[in-house]
Amino acid sequence: MDREEFRRFGHAFVDWVADYFENVGELPVRPAVSPGEIRAKLPKEAPRSGENMADIFNDFKEIILPGMTHWQHPGWFAYFPANNSPPSVLAEILTAGMGAQCMIWQTSPAAAELEEVVMEWLRRMLGLPEGMAGVIQDTASTATLCALLTAREKATGFAVNERGFRERLTVYASAETHSSADKAVKIAGYGIKQLRRVPTDKDFAMVPAQLERMIREDRERGLLPACVIATLGTTSSAAVDPLVPIGDICRRHGVWLHVDAAYGGSAGILEERRWIFNGVEAADSLVFNPHKWLLTNFDCSAYFVKDPGLLIRTFEIHPEYLKTGVDAEVKNYRDWGIQLGRRFRALKLWFVLRSYGVEGLKNVLREHLRLAQEFRGWVESDERFEVMAPVHFGLVCFRFNDGSAENELERINREIMTRVNDSGRAYLTHTSLGGRFCIRMSVGQRTTAEKHVREAWELVLQAAGSLAGKKAK
Numbered sequence: 001m002d003r004e005e006f007r008r009f010g011h012a013f014v015d016w017v018a019d020y021f022e023n024v025g026e027l028p029v030r031p032a033v034s035p036g037e038i039r040a041k042l043p044k045e046a047p048r049s050g051e052n053m054a055d056i057f058n059d060f061k062e063i064i065l066p067g068m069t070h071w072q073h074p075g076w077f078a079y080f081p082a083n084n085s086p087p088s089v090l091a092e093i094l095t096a097g098m099g100a101q102c103m104i105w106q107t108s109p110a111a112a113e114l115e116e117v118v119m120e121w122l123r124r125m126l127g128l129p130e131g132m133a134g135v136i137q138d139t140a141s142t143a144t145l146c147a148l149l150t151a152r153e154k155a156t157g158f159a160v161n162e163r164g165f166r167e168r169l170t171v172y173a174s175a176e177t178h179s180s181a182d183k184a185v186k187i188a189g190y191g192i193k194q195l196r197r198v199p200t201d202k203d204f205a206m207v208p209a210q211l212e213r214m215i216r217e218d219r220e221r222g223l224l225p226a227c228v229i230a231t232l233g234t235t236s237s238a239a240v241d242p243l244v245p246i247g248d249i250c251r252r253h254g255v256w257l258h259v260d261a262a263y264g265g266s267a268g269i270l271e272e273r274r275w276i277f278n279g280v281e282a283a284d285s286l287v288f289n290p291h292k293w294l295l296t297n298f299d300c301s302a303y304f305v306k307d308p309g310l311l312i313r314t315f316e317i318h319p320e321y322l323k324t325g326v327d328a329e330v331k332n333y334r335d336w337g338i339q340l341g342r343r344f345r346a347l348k349l350w351f352v353l354r355s356y357g358v359e360g361l362k363n364v365l366r367e368h369l370r371l372a373q374e375f376r377g378w379v380e381s382d383e384r385f386e387v388m389a390p391v392h393f394g395l396v397c398f399r400f401n402d403g404s405a406e407n408e409l410e411r412i413n414r415e416i417m418t419r420v421n422d423s424g425r426a427y428l429t430h431t432s433l434g435g436r437f438c439i440r441m442s443v444g445q446r447t448t449a450e451k452h453v454r455e456a457w458e459l460v461l462q463a464a465g466s467l468a469g470k471k472a473k
Contacts, residue, residue: 001053009053017089021072025447028424029073031066038067074445074452075426080235080263081394081444085295087355091348092297102342104322105330115346116331118353122290122302125358126268129281133308135336136300136345140262141180143287143303144229146337148188150285150305150314151227151256158313170218172196173229174206176239178260181229190226203390204237204433206230208245215253227256230283232276233264236431236440237389237397240264240276247282259286262301264393266293267369270362276392285311293368293394293444294361296352300345303337311336364446368394371453372443378457384464388433394443397433400464410437412467419463426456 001009041063071082102111119134137143148171155169169190173181175197185195196218199210215225228250230241243259250257259280265288267273280286286304290296305311316335334340356364372394379385379398388397399413417428417439429440439460443453 024070024072025074027070029075029427030069033067074447076445077441078427078429080292080442082298083295083446084297087351088297088348091351095344095347100344102344103334103340104332106324111344118346118349127274132304132306134302134304135333137303137337138299139301140287140289143301144180145184147258147285148184148227150310153314154310155224155226168224169226170194170223171227172198174198174200176200176204176234176236177229177231178235204239206241212249225255229258232261237433238393238395240392243279247279256284257282259283261288263292267393296349300349368444372396375441375453388438396441397438399438413437415467416463420459423459426459
């Protein structure tokens with residue numbers, strides 16, 4: 001492909017993306033395809049000779065696009081948002097065009113220093129303690145793994161392998177903690193048997209007294225509590241663990257406190273939601289995802305630590321071929337996480353923060369919070385439905401409940417969700433809270449307006465109306 005052909009298709013692709021932004025709401029949110037259907041339309045072997053870009057682009061539109069789930073659809077109410085935005089997409093074009101490898105300062109000085117600046121911007125926006133330093137990770141799962149690895153090294157005096165501490169270390173998280181914690185304790189070498197599930201209260205938040213009891217019992221057995229994972233916005237219900245008492249427990253027992261605010265943390269830019277960070281000064285590490293609710297393309301996860309020295313000591317490497325003459329003067333982010341190679345993720349975050357401004361981002365979040373409260377109100381005003389958990393952010397957990405047995409209620413609510421999703425106009429997901437099946441309505445997509453939330457509720461009502469009173473055969 002020569003320069004002129006690249007230019008021509010580049011313009012065509014940008015035009016397509018602009019049209020997609022405008023018209024994605026006309027597509028079904030979730031494709032009506034069966035497993036293997038897309039694969040069957042693709043050749044079994046790569047082409048021997050290069051193909052025309054026009055043909056490749058046409059196959060993208062005819063084969064790939066019909067099999068895509070549209071996370072940027074205004075009817076996206078599934079899982080959590082994974083927003084993009086025009087400024088973020090434009091920044092990604094520049095990032096891809098430069099193809100920079102940002103592993104150390106010298107390989108891309110501007111990338112390293114911009115990352116340092118935007119992470120400080122985020123720290124100030126969230127009101128995190130002075131002195132916390134940030135680095136961009138790919139996902140919160142990676143950040144949690146980094147926290148567990150650093151906690152492991154700190155608890156053992158950086159001698160876990162030499163002194164056989166591994167089988168004695170323990171980790172604590174609530175029963176509602178994201179499944180990435182399970183994976184991380186296995187990868188970090190703790191072992192899944194060393195993960196303690198702390199009971200939760202009626203609002204699905206960790207019970208501090210139970211945490212303290214479990215830590216004390218483990219200490220009495222000769223075990224070594226290493227890390228507590230508290231969550232601000234759990235995946236199932238967006239529950240908020242109480243940081244003040246949890247932090248006090250961690251301080252008294254010398255346990256690392258990692259705060260997983262992957263979803264809920266973005267709300268901390270709002271003064272009226274800053275309460276979720278009460279007690280955050282006790283945190284040793286914290287992660288939240290701008291790629292969820294701050295309009296920044298996946299992937300971009302903001303990881304903050306109280307003591308960067310411990311993080312660096314956990315991950316630093318010193319091969320001769322990576323040494324430079326300025327290492328003592330700069331931040332080499334290769335030593336702030338697992339990866340050596342690093343993308344220029346700070347650029348898209350910089351574009352978003354500058355394009356929207358802090359007040360613009362606050363307005364987006366406040367509208368999503370308002371819409372979630374509207375939806376909650378509609379659920380509560382209909383005696384056939386019930387809200388299943390507190391609504392702290394943009395997530396509403398609810399279900400139809402006509403007094404039937406639990407297994408029948410699960411069948412009805414599954415069918416309601418299926419019918420809504422099959423409409424192609426909205427996409428909902430489910431969870432289980434206290435052993436009860438419920439539907440999750442997650443408001444947070446950039447272009448979602450009240451009409452889209454109302455349409456989703458109308459679809460729920462239509463499905464419930466046709467199912468009410470019908471028993472399973």
